[in-house]
Amino acid sequence: MLEFLKTVICPYCFHKFTKNKIMYRCNQNECKKSDKLEVDTIYAEYHNILSESEKRLPHIIVKPKPNREGFAKCDKCQQYTNMMICPKCHSTLPSTLDTMIVSVIGAPGAGKSYYIGALLKQLHTNINAYQCAFKFTTQEAAGIYNTRFESKFEKHTAIDKTNPPGENVNIVGANLPILCDIVDRKNNAVTFTFFDAAGENFNDMSVMAYVAPYISHSAAMILLLDPTEIPFVSHNLGIENEQGRCTYEDILNNIADVVHNQTLTKAESVIDIPLAIGFSKWDLIENSSLCPDGSCVVRQSTHFVNGFSQADADNVSNEIEGLLAAWHQENFISLARRKFKNVKFFGFSAIGANVENSGWVPSITPKRVEDPFLWLLNKKKMNTLIKKAPN
Ligand SMILES: Nc1nc2c(ncn2[C@@H]2O[C@H](COP(=O)(O)OP(=O)(O)OP(=O)(O)O)[C@@H](O)[C@H]2O)c(=O)[nH]1
Ligand SMILES: [Mg+2]
Ligand SMILES: [Zn+2]
Ligand SMILES: [Zn+2]
CATH class of the missing domain: 3.40.50.300 (P-loop containing nucleotide triphosphate hydrolases)
Incomplete structure (x- = not known):
């Protein structure tokens, strides 16, 4: 089967999606600076986060183009990140995807x-x-x-x-x-x-x-x-x-x-x-x-x-x-x-x-x-x- 059509199950919200739907979150220092964080209401809802400051997380790359090593370019800071997240609940996916x-x-x-x-x-x-x-x-x-x-x-x-x-x-x-x-x-x-x-x-x-x-x-x-x-x-x-x-x-x-x-x-x-x-x-x-x-x-x-x-x-x-x-x-x-x-x-x-x-x-x-x-x-x-x- 084509790699990008393989399915993945999110271990947090249990939804199933094809690999090409996976989003990325930037894990580079620039996007982790407190004034660069963005409110993520979807993640906050799934993780039951009520504190406003904890709802602020690094930028999400919604349509990433990961390279073979599994890194995608952040469209905000232009650095590479390998943090995959679930498109439905924005939780970090385990790197094995297994x-x-x-x-x-x-x-x-x-x-x-x-x-x-x-x-x-x-x-x-x-x-x-x-x-x-x-x-x-x-x-x-x-x-x-x-x-x-x-x-x-x-x-x-x-x-x-x-x-x-x-x-x-x-x-x-x-x-x-x-x-x-x-x-x-x-x-x-x-x-x-x-x-x-x-x-x-x-x-x-x-x-x-x-x-x-x-x-x-x-x-x-x-x-x-x-x-x-x-x-x-x-x-x-x-x-x-x-x-x-x-x-x-x-x-x-x-x-x-x-x-x-x-x-x-x-x-x-x-x-x-x-x-x-x-x-x-x-x-x-x-x-x-x-x-x-x-x-x-x-x-x-x-x-x-x-x-x-x-x-x-x-x-x-x-x-x-x-x-x-x-x-x-x-x-x-x-x-x-x-x-x-x-x-x-x-x-x-x-x-x-x-x-x-x-x-x-x-x-x-x-x-x-x-x-x-x-x-x-x-x-x-x-x-x-x-x-x-x-x-
Ligand atoms: N004798 C004995 N009692 C147990 C054992 N395990 C659980 N219990 C009793 O069963 C009660 C319920 O256990 P829980 O594990 O909380 O049950 P639960 O299925 O999670 O219950 P909910 O969260 O209400 O759905 C506990 O308060 C214990 O008193 C066991 O190994 N031996
Ligand atoms: Mg229980
Ligand atoms: Zn999920
Ligand atoms: Zn970034």
């Missing part, structure tokens, strides 16, 4: 925020087992990770409920995605974008429309479900459930509808974006009579020790599928398999224990949070990043 959206979706309170925080922490600490390095793509991403997750984990304070978008608020801007790069030994980098959406987005089709580009352009999806929402489980654990919440089936149907609408595919066609269905808060199951003898889910996974183990992923998925059936969730299992070509079940604990009534969050000791992500990388055949366990 972005993988892993969407994390689930109902309110399913455990998405803790999951993303714990997963990033695990990847940061352990991805070197794959001879890969982990880094946040931008300073902004590192800052967001620290404020949203790391500083809370250190202080043992709770992560706030993620804000649902207010009226006319740009949902992505109100809750910026976190971008990180995984770089292999040969210096091949892939940028991953994690968007920690508010759960409310998934049970209302009109709000769902906001997250539609994010979901439909995903390379892979992680659907998080709270097992204590299952009546059989909540009854057994003595947990009271809120009535009238949307069911697991509703969430799956909403997601499938959005993908079909966005990709103009028939409602009955099977979606081939791999779907990892992850049951959160598994520590609650582990510490209850619901946990089967000899359970493999409660053992730490070995994917960071011996490389990705398909056998372990299969064992976990089979055990959970069996439990779901015993907990009267057969309809959900068959719906998932009807709508999606590649489905795998996972169980994990992000915190490792319950948050105390006082609000004290115990030290984060995640179990199996990495499994769905590593399975998805393996499914996407990212062989340069994923090392397999010997059979």
Whole structure:
């Protein structure tokens, strides 16, 4: 395909465009002088910037003619810049242009925020087992990770409920995605974008429309479900459930509808974006009579020790599928398999224990949070990043 017609997905606003639509921002000193900055209302809106001074940024080259090295001439200062920006939201694009959206979706309170925080922490600490390095793509991403997750984990304070978008608020801007790069030994980098959406987005089709580009352009999806929402489980654990919440089936149907609408595919066609269905808060199951003898889910996974183990992923998925059936969730299992070509079940604990009534969050000791992500990388055949366990 002609290079300029290749498509790129913006990791911030999730819009897809051809490479020749990419704009540039000048990154040369002359255009960075404070009296030369220009108000960028589009960037400010997407990044939720309210301060007038922070809305002022260097000049944008709207119709750049980049050279082979990827530099374009600034039509204001005549210097060359290599800072590519998204034509839709004006965010800086990663230099690799190789972005993988892993969407994390689930109902309110399913455990998405803790999951993303714990997963990033695990990847940061352990991805070197794959001879890969982990880094946040931008300073902004590192800052967001620290404020949203790391500083809370250190202080043992709770992560706030993620804000649902207010009226006319740009949902992505109100809750910026976190971008990180995984770089292999040969210096091949892939940028991953994690968007920690508010759960409310998934049970209302009109709000769902906001997250539609994010979901439909995903390379892979992680659907998080709270097992204590299952009546059989909540009854057994003595947990009271809120009535009238949307069911697991509703969430799956909403997601499938959005993908079909966005990709103009028939409602009955099977979606081939791999779907990892992850049951959160598994520590609650582990510490209850619901946990089967000899359970493999409660053992730490070995994917960071011996490389990705398909056998372990299969064992976990089979055990959970069996439990779901015993907990009267057969309809959900068959719906998932009807709508999606590649489905795998996972169980994990992000915190490792319950948050105390006082609000004290115990030290984060995640179990199996990495499994769905590593399975998805393996499914996407990212062989340069994923090392397999010997059979
Ligand atoms: N026992 C246990 N509880 C957890 C775990 N992870 C999350 N929780 C509990 O679940 C609650 C919700 O978790 P969040 O990560 O904030 O859920 P969310 O899906 O981001 O929720 P919204 O932002 O409202 O959509 C937390 O306040 C915790 O009390 C876990 O690993 N184990
Ligand atoms: Mg949240
Ligand atoms: Zn964008
Ligand atoms: Zn310039």
